[in-house]
Amino acid sequence: MHRVKVRVVxxxxxxxxxxxxxxxADFDAHGVTxxxxxSSPGAGKTTLLERALGGLSVRxxxxxxxxxxxxxxxxxxxxxxxxxxxxxxxxxxxECHLDAxxxxxxxxxxxxxxxxxxxxxxxxxxxxxxxxxxxxDVRVMVSSVTEGEDKPLKYPLMxxxxxxxxxxxxxxxxxxxxxxxxxxxxxxxxxxxVERMLVSARxxxxxxxxxxxxxxxxxxxxxxxx
Amino acid sequence: MHRVKVRVVxxxxxxxxxxxxxxxADFDAHGVTxxxxxSSPGAGKTTLLERALGGLSVRxxxxxxxxxxxxxxxxxxxxxxxxxxxxxxxxxxxECHLDAxxxxxxxxxxxxxxxxxxxxxxxxxxxxxxxxxxxxDVRVMVSSVTEGEDKPLKYPLMxxxxxxxxxxxxxxxxxxxxxxxxxxxxxxxxxxxVERMLVSARxxxxxxxxxxxxxxxxxxxxxxxx
Numbered sequence: 001m002h003r004v005k006v007r008v009v010x011x012x013x014x015x016x017x018x019x020x021x022x023x024x025a026d027f028d029a030h031g032v033t034x035x036x037x038x039s040s041p042g043a044g045k046t047t048l049l050e051r052a053l054g055g056l057s058v059r060x061x062x063x064x065x066x067x068x069x070x071x072x073x074x075x076x077x078x079x080x081x082x083x084x085x086x087x088x089x090x091x092x093x094x095e096c097h098l099d100a101x102x103x104x105x106x107x108x109x110x111x112x113x114x115x116x117x118x119x120x121x122x123x124x125x126x127x128x129x130x131x132x133x134x135x136x137d138v139r140v141m142v143s144s145v146t147e148g149e150d151k152p153l154k155y156p157l158m159x160x161x162x163x164x165x166x167x168x169x170x171x172x173x174x175x176x177x178x179x180x181x182x183x184x185x186x187x188x189x190x191x192x193x194v195e196r197m198l199v200s201a202r203x204x205x206x207x208x209x210x211x212x213x214x215x216x217x218x219x220x221x222x223x224x225x226x
Numbered sequence: 227m228h229r230v231k232v233r234v235v236x237x238x239x240x241x242x243x244x245x246x247x248x249x250x251a252d253f254d255a256h257g258v259t260x261x262x263x264x265s266s267p268g269a270g271k272t273t274l275l276e277r278a279l280g281g282l283s284v285r286x287x288x289x290x291x292x293x294x295x296x297x298x299x300x301x302x303x304x305x306x307x308x309x310x311x312x313x314x315x316x317x318x319x320x321e322c323h324l325d326a327x328x329x330x331x332x333x334x335x336x337x338x339x340x341x342x343x344x345x346x347x348x349x350x351x352x353x354x355x356x357x358x359x360x361x362x363d364v365r366v367m368v369s370s371v372t373e374g375e376d377k378p379l380k381y382p383l384m385x386x387x388x389x390x391x392x393x394x395x396x397x398x399x400x401x402x403x404x405x406x407x408x409x410x411x412x413x414x415x416x417x418x419x420v421e422r423m424l425v426s427a428r429x430x431x432x433x434x435x436x437x438x439x440x441x442x443x444x445x446x447x448x449x450x451x452x
Contacts, residue, residue, distance in 0.1 A: 040267045041352050041381065042373025067353060067383075071376050094383060096322055096353035124380070125351055126267050127293060127322035146372040146395070147268025150297050154350070155267065157293075157320060169372070175401050177428065202403065 016132050019100035023107070023135025030112035033221040034120065035214075036134055038158065039142035040151075041124030044168040046072040047201035048142060049119060052211045053079055058218045061115040063106055065123050067094035072121060084109045088123060097128035100135060117218050126155035130162075137221060138163040145169050145176060149183040156190045164195045166210060171200040242358050245326035249333070249361025256338035259447040260346065261440075262360055264384065265368035266377075267350030270394040272298040273427035274368060275345060278437045279305050284444045287341040289332055291349050293320035298347060310335045314349060323354035326361060343444050352381035356388075363447060364389040371395050371402060375409040382416045390421045392436060397426040 027034050039045050053060050053076075061082035064073040073085040086106045088095035095102070103120060110118065120136065122129040130139075139162040143151060146169055152159040159165065165187060173180060180198075187194065197213070199206030253260050265271050279286050279302075287308035290299040299311040312332045314321035321328070329346060336344065346362065348355040356365075365388040369377060372395055378385040385391065391413060399406060406424075413420065423439070425432030 040350070040373075041377055042266065042370070066380055068381075069379050071379060094353055096351060123353065124266070125322065125353060127320055127349065127351060128354075144268070144372065146370065146398070147266075151267055153295050153297060154292055155294075172372070172398065172401055175398055 013131070016100045019104055020133040020135045023100055023104055026107060026112065027118070027135060027137075031222055032112050032115055032118050033218045034118045034134075034136045034138075035217075036120050036122060036129075036136035036139045037142070038122045038126075038129045038139065038162070039124060040126050040144070040147060043124070043142040043144040043147070044201045045121050045124070045142050046075055048166060048168060048199065048207075048210065049121065050076060050079065051201055051204065051207045052214055053081060053119075056117075056211055057215050058116040059114060060117040060119065060214075061110060063103065063110065063118060063120045065098040065102070065121055067096075067123060082111060082115060096123055096125045097132055098122050098134055099132040103134040116222065117214065126151065126158045130155075130158040138217065140164045140166065142166045142168050143183075145173055145178050145180065145183070149179050149186055152183070152186040152190045159187060159194070160191045162191070162194065164197070164213065166206075167196055167198045168201060170198050170205055171203045239357070242326045245330055246359040246361045249326055249330055252333060252338065253344070253361060253363075257448055258338050258341055258344050259444045260344045260360075260362045260364075261443075262346050262348060262355075262362035262365045263368070264348045264352075264355045264365065264388070265350060266352050266370070266373055269350070269368040269370040269373070270392075270427045271347050271350070271368050272301055274392060274394060274425065274433075274436065275347065276302060276305065277427055277430065277433045278440055279307060279345075282343075282437055283441050284342040285340060286343040286345065286440075287336060289329065289336065289344060289346045291324040291328070291347055293322075293349060308337060308341060322349055322351045323358055324348050324360055325358040329360040342448065343440065352377070352384045356381075356384040364443065366390045366392065368392045368394050369409075371399055371404050371406065371409070375405050375412055378409070378412040378416045385413060385420070386417045388417070388420065390423070390439065392432075393422055393424050394427060396424050396431055397429045 064085045068089045070085040073083045076083045141162040290311045294315045296311040299309045367388040
């Protein structure tokens with residue numbers, strides 16, 4: 001049974017990569033830079049987006065992935081940018097990740113001509129989202145300091161396949177028994193020298209840097225000046 | 227393709243339930259009460275176990291589920307109780323949950339005659355672990371207040387299928403913009419009147435109640451006095 005299961009999974013990943021390439025071609029045709037944003041539940045993805053997208057100089061849109069509901073999409077409504085909600089609870093008990101086909105199914109609802117940057121907020125989960133490419137340019141993950149120093153070692157694929165780690169909730173450090181240096185050491189152990197930013201969505205620390213990073217990413221992809 | 231996928235998943239769940247019943251029969255034959263302990267990554271499962279199992283009056287064992295590594299099992303070593311590590315990174319990029327067959331594969335390593343209580347610490351994830359029964363008596367989940375008020379609404383199956391919710395990291399409440407009443411309201415919306423305990427693994431608040439709950443659970447299952 002295990003053998004059969006693995007083969008099904010491999011077929012699914014092949015199909016996923018084919019569809020991810022189709023998504024990529026569509027994004028390229030419209031000049032849209034795409035970020036796959038991932039984290040544990042409650043690490044602060046939506047709040048960090050809210051903070052950065054307000055006042056961002058490029059035209060952004062968001063695809064919100066959730067098992068159920070539209071709470072995060074509703075939270076972004078005040079930004080007056082295109083936000084599309086994608087729920088994964090169709091079959092089964094709810095998919096724990098977005099795959100390329102789910103993202104593809106949402107493309108008709110996205111006016112790609114009207115945006116330069118698409119942020120896809122994945123389902124909160126440190127395992128499966130890392131296994132499915134969706135046609136993104138880069139992967140950004142949020143890791144909250146409240147989750148402890150050991151997370152890179154316990155969920156290595158996620159930390160290894162991302163291009164930027166936002167270390168969030170830095171304002172809580174004085175109240176935690178967490179060793180930030182050890183977290184960064186563990187991060188380097190699974191992904192040496194991966195870019196990281198220490199941020200606090202609550203106090204605003206590091207948010208300017210995160211917003212600049214987004215602008216520069218779009219500028220670099222489009223070949224234009226910032 | 228979606229149709230095929232759903233059928234495969236249903237078959238997998240059928241097979242899972244068959245094996246879960248076999249696990250259950252083995253646990254019953256040895257008089258072992260089994261808890262499936264679930265949460266997001268970093269919500270505090272291991273620390274809450276460490277606190278409760280030290281000084282517990284019944285004989286406990288732990289099955290540690292992780293994608294990779296044995297960090298949590300190592301943390302429990304000082305309790306001098308049986309601890310078995312189960313890693314899910316065999317095929318694929320790592321399974322995001324434990325299923326009945328994985329638990330079954332660990333049973334030979336567990337001396338069921340020597341324990342009254344087995345706690346299975348699942349992979350940190352609020353989606354898929356809720357979909358797979360492993361032969362447990364009860365499901366306990368840990369929800370950290372740092373994750374925000376909205377988690378029951380976003381991950382309803384997990385909150386709906388558990389028997390006890392440990393609301394952890396209560397010591398951080400003064401430093402968070404989180405409304406505890408709203409969290410509890412959302413919890414009742416998806417699982418009315420589910421038992422809940424407000425705890426802090428760090429300060430020890432609520433740990434006695436959690437330890438008593440464990441003892442009484444074992445006593446009730448075995449028909450003995452506490």
